Amino acid sequence: MSKLKSIAELQALLSLAIEKTSFQEEPAELYQPISYVLNLGGKRLRPALVLMATDIYGVDVEKALPQAIGMELFHNFTLMHDDIMDDAPLRRGKTTVHEKWDSNIAILSGDALFVKAYQSIVKADAKYLAALMDLFNQTALEVCEGQQYDMNFETQDAVSMSAYLKMIKYKTAVLLACALQSGALIADASEEDQKHLYDFGIHIGLAFQLMDDILDVYGDQAEVGKQVAGDVLCNKKTCLYIKAYEGANEEQLKVLDYYFAHQDFDAQEKISEVMKVYAELDVRLACRNMMDEHYNSAINHLNSVSVSDDRKLVLVQFTELLMERVN
């Protein structure tokens, strides 16, 4: 069996493959934004997951390369459209497509990129095609649903924790899960293994998102490179907020309602008042416990995959890499 490839090796392989994927087609207005968004970089984690899930079975990762690239193309399509909907000026520190060109270009280039994702994913042996398509279609639909739930939450008063978990599962976790299962599928893994890898992806995705929520308020911001408590400032309903809202007494509820109703507060005042409520209710620990639960579930599913531990090493490393910011 071939030596297991490291994450860095897989990322290098993917960068090369994505560079080689030519989008020098006509009309330029349609394809230039695609090249642009793909060259903004990013860690290529989703396609790396496809290849890892193939590699653990000792199957040549080249076999799953088109599906890996398909996941990356799809992910970038969602970024293009999400950035329009979120009115985001920047993506990975660079101007977003709808700002650099315009919204129409971002809509249509996104659509074309979505088709390109399908074109890449269907480059598989006929025997895998139906299962790959069903998995990907279901995932793509859930990603749309997740984005819609996320937009709905902005104007919703109360968001339940279960609704929140469903949203982050759909918006983030299912694509990681789909990537892993696709790689396993192409490696002819058993259905049980495919399911365990899918669930590993779901729980790792959830744990990662919960960690992201916690770090927004409690992380070392210099390291994270973000505005301190940016989620609080823009009234985003995160795990911390929802936990606080669930447990708040009348007075604490008043504070949350007051500060999350508007944006025009002194930033330091808002953050410190909200963090006071968070501290009183110990929501950091509650969310940390939820995160740990999903992390442990992920590891359990990975442990249940029927390959030797040394073949799982790269997935363990990946998990550590993803979660290292809180460890």
Added chain:
Amino acid sequence: MSKLKSIAELQALLSLAIEKTSFQEEPAELYQPISYVLNLGGKRLRPALVLMATDIYGVDVEKALPQAIGMELFHNFTLMHDDIMDDAPLRRGKTTVHEKWDSNIAILSGDALFVKAYQSIVKADAKYLAALMDLFNQTALEVCEGQQYDMNFETQDAVSMSAYLKMIKYKTAVLLACALQSGALIADASEEDQKHLYDFGIHIGLAFQLMDDILDVYGDQAEVGKQVAGDVLCNKKTCLYIKAYEGANEEQLKVLDYYFAHQDFDAQEKISEVMKVYAELDVRLACRNMMDEHYNSAINHLNSVSVSDDRKLVLVQFTELLMERVN
């Protein structure tokens, strides 16, 4: 062999099937616009073409029903996104999705509808799947390219006839062609037959679009239900305009440039001055000749399909129905 189904029978069958396709899913903000746009009506011509192309081979049209519905879902997805890009207030006399809800809803519902189209199209025997996907992906990409060319033409000074024909081929004709070939593919038609039906679709699509251009200026407007010379008023570069531009002398060019540079003219003055140039250059006849050429090519391809003439009757009727406005 079963009796050939009439267009009306196929349309009734499709209306029922599309009604039965439930979009009562959550979140409602994502799926209600899909139900809305599908219930605006329309003649269901694209899915009918899929079924016709299956029916001519005596194969049960039920076999191709998911692919037929997929074509209709895809078509409606393109309408949703095109209407945003074209800033269109109305579609089939009703408020467009981005006007009734908002642009974000129209983008995301459109994306979800696109996935629904794929979900329907992949409901085929495994042996057809790769060919169906390749054909559909290529078509979807060309439809995006066609829309981009169309948008480019708005700000382009001169548009060549070949560029124009490519645009209308991609924007309109390829989906008719794809629908026909998909139906034939599922009926196990030979590759030659599939190609002839595809080309029949291309040329019928081109002839139809050229007819539409001619009727905008020279049609019985009461019957067509459109603004007289609406294309001229909004400076649209149609076949008539391009022919005129190609053949114009210096003075005629001045008239065209003058009236197509702005929209703030007296409508009657603009129409009559532009139509004078069109008449001098006899562009109506030139475009009519182009249309006839494509119509004849379509019929030639249909004649080359290896089924008996009586099985082709419904496609002949379809062609007549489509083109009856100028006959």
